Amino acid sequence: MTDDPEQIRTAGRRARRLAYETRAEASALTAAHGVQWRSASAELFRQRLRDRGQELTRCAEDLDELDRLLQHHARAVESRERALKKAVEITREVALPW
Secondary structure, three states: OOOOHHHHHHHHHHHHHHHHHHHHHHHHHHHHHHOOOOOHHHHHHHHHHHHHHHHHHHHHHHHHHHHHHHHHHHHHHHHHHHHHHHHHHHHHHHHOOO
16 A cells, blocks of 8 residues: 555545446346346346345445545545654754754
């Protein structure tokens, strides 16, 4: 994992984009419900489509969570960088007061 907040944010945005695309795929997959197939096999197939659509939706939710965590991590890295910079400035002032 990089320590560059902007690269971390970029990874989060990629996860968000993948979540969006995954939801679109789940929707397209489950759209086959509208087809009027009539047989036991057809019902089994529709159930499998619903199951796969639900799995894709859960994957999209996981990707959304990954984005949220990466954005949070980027903010935390920036916060630590600011704290470290301030600590270095204070140390310089104490060590070299002139």
